[in-house]
Amino acid sequence: xxxxxxxxxxxxxxxxxxxxxxxxxxxxxxxxxxxxxxxxxxxxxxxxxxxxxxxxxxxxxxxxxxxxxxxxxxxxxxxxxxxxxxxxxxxxxxxxxxxxxxxxxxxxxxxxxxxxxxxxxxxxxxxxxxxxxxxxxxxxxxxxxxxxxxxxxxxxxxxxxxxxxxxxxxxxxxxxxxxxxxxxxxxxxxxxxxxxxxxxxxxxxxxxxxxxxxxxxxxxxxxxxxxx
Amino acid sequence: xxxxxxxxxxxxxxxxxxxxxxxxxxxxxxxxxxxxxxxxxxxxxxxxxxxxxxxxxxxxxxxxxxxxxxxxxxxxxxxxxxxxxxxxxxxxxxxxxxxxxxxxxxxxxxxxxxxxxxxxxxxxxxxxxxxxxxxxxxxxxxxxxxxxxxxxxxxxxxxxxxxxxxxxxxxxxxxxxxxxxxxxxxxxxxxxxxxxxxxxxxxxxxxxxxxxxxxxxxxxxxxxxxxx
Numbered sequence: 001x002x003x004x005x006x007x008x009x010x011x012x013x014x015x016x017x018x019x020x021x022x023x024x025x026x027x028x029x030x031x032x033x034x035x036x037x038x039x040x041x042x043x044x045x046x047x048x049x050x051x052x053x054x055x056x057x058x059x060x061x062x063x064x065x066x067x068x069x070x071x072x073x074x075x076x077x078x079x080x081x082x083x084x085x086x087x088x089x090x091x092x093x094x095x096x097x098x099x100x101x102x103x104x105x106x107x108x109x110x111x112x113x114x115x116x117x118x119x120x121x122x123x124x125x126x127x128x129x130x131x132x133x134x135x136x137x138x139x140x141x142x143x144x145x146x147x148x149x150x151x152x153x154x155x156x157x158x159x160x161x162x163x164x165x166x167x168x169x170x171x172x173x174x175x176x177x178x179x180x181x182x183x184x185x186x187x188x189x190x191x192x193x194x195x196x197x198x199x200x201x202x203x204x205x206x207x208x209x210x211x212x213x214x215x216x217x218x219x220x221x222x223x224x225x226x227x228x
Numbered sequence: 229x230x231x232x233x234x235x236x237x238x239x240x241x242x243x244x245x246x247x248x249x250x251x252x253x254x255x256x257x258x259x260x261x262x263x264x265x266x267x268x269x270x271x272x273x274x275x276x277x278x279x280x281x282x283x284x285x286x287x288x289x290x291x292x293x294x295x296x297x298x299x300x301x302x303x304x305x306x307x308x309x310x311x312x313x314x315x316x317x318x319x320x321x322x323x324x325x326x327x328x329x330x331x332x333x334x335x336x337x338x339x340x341x342x343x344x345x346x347x348x349x350x351x352x353x354x355x356x357x358x359x360x361x362x363x364x365x366x367x368x369x370x371x372x373x374x375x376x377x378x379x380x381x382x383x384x385x386x387x388x389x390x391x392x393x394x395x396x397x398x399x400x401x402x403x404x405x406x407x408x409x410x411x412x413x414x415x416x417x418x419x420x421x422x423x424x425x426x427x428x429x430x431x432x433x434x435x436x437x438x439x440x441x442x443x444x445x446x447x448x449x450x451x452x453x454x455x456x
Contacts, residue, residue: 137365137368138367140365140427140428141362141427142366144430147428147430151428151429155425155429182444185441186441188421189425189445190421190445191421192424193416193417193419193420193421193425196420196421197416197417197420197421199368199369200365200369200375200379201375201379201383202376213410213413213414216410216452217449217452220451220452221445221448223448223451
């Protein structure tokens with residue numbers, strides 16, 4: 001059910017040889033573009049390792065090998081495994097969040113929040129989103145760094161997006177905007193509970209009936225914001 | 229933050245010696261009470277092992293040692309590690325669920341469901357409940373048996389309890405009782421999302437303000453049931 005992305009090790013060995021051949025022409029400090037390439041390779045290798053083996057079992061040695069850099073170079077980029085994984089997870093979440101919480105066309109409160117819910121459900125159906133969530137579920141209660149990064153880049157961004165939607169709704173005057181933060185938390189908890197409960201009992205992806213239920217709940221919760 | 233229960237190994241070695249001394253007086257098939265004692269020790273040792281090391285790393289050999297039985301005896305009780313853990317988890321959840329979902333005095337819909345939410349929150353503040361939930365979060369997406377047992381004994385029991393409360397509310401005639409299952413799922417997802425999101429970002433136990441928020445959401449969701 002969950003799909004991870006495992007680094008193609010054989011390809012990596014071939015790539016390493018090509019790289020060292022290219023480098024043998026001239027040694028010294030890597031150029032800016034070489035340095036960016038190294039950073040990108042480290043982050044990709046780190047992501048593959050954590051998805052394949054989990055945070056605890058992923059080794060810096062194996063990551064250096066897959067990224068085709070020396071351990072010394074790896075540690076000059078990231079002094080600790082924890083710092084590397086924070087960067088890896090942050091990079092993945094930044095891409096994921098940008099795709100998950102795009103702009104919603106301005107509409108009524110019910111329309112905007114409904115569109116938001118449908119977009120998030122669309123993202124939750126994707127294999128790489130499920131891989132991120134599996135990682136969060138399995139690792140975050142042990143490795144609090146992962147929880148904090150996820151909080152900032154996923155829950156935090158979604159929360160700001162919901163608050164923006166509430167404040168810019170065409171019928172915003174009917175609602176108590178001072179409570180938008182409370183509503184955003186209620187909606188996030190509802191979506192998170194709805195999805196993670198299904199992930200835990202092995203009912204992923206959700207059915208269209210379950211998606212309709214989620215939209216109905218989002219509307220019921222709008223009552224929290226309504227004046228009077 | 230999470231509190232597990234680790235088996236006192238030294239005590240266990242001493243206990244094993246005492247047991248084998250007692251048994252050396254007369255050999256043969258264990259009596260019914262001896263057999264129950266063995267089963268209880270296996271389940272306790274299994275629980276300690278899974279809490280300390282996780283499902284994957286817990287070994288049948290170590291469990292037999294802590295339970296003070298031979299591997300042969302252990303396998304005669306549980307043929308596979310998966311069967312043992314299903315029993316271990318089921319035993320723990322049965323105790324936990326009985327305590328978590330007791331009878332609620334009959335009242336209005338808002339009163340009964342409010343009391344239910346407060347009781348569940350009270351349970352979620354306990355260390356052993358948190359240990360169970362940590363186990364579910366970390367293991368269930370990989371080991372679907374754990375998810376299924378948790379679904380049956382925790383979500384399943386809570387769901388039935390909520391439906392009973394809805395149907396026996398003193399103002400039940402104002403509500404559409406045919407939708408009680410949908411409401412029960414909405415409330416469960418809300419409580420689960422509310423708690424597990426906090427567990428993931430390291431904000432456990434919840435504050436009293438957060439508990440008040442949960443009660444308000446439960447009331448907002450009652451709109452799903454209200455007629456008209």
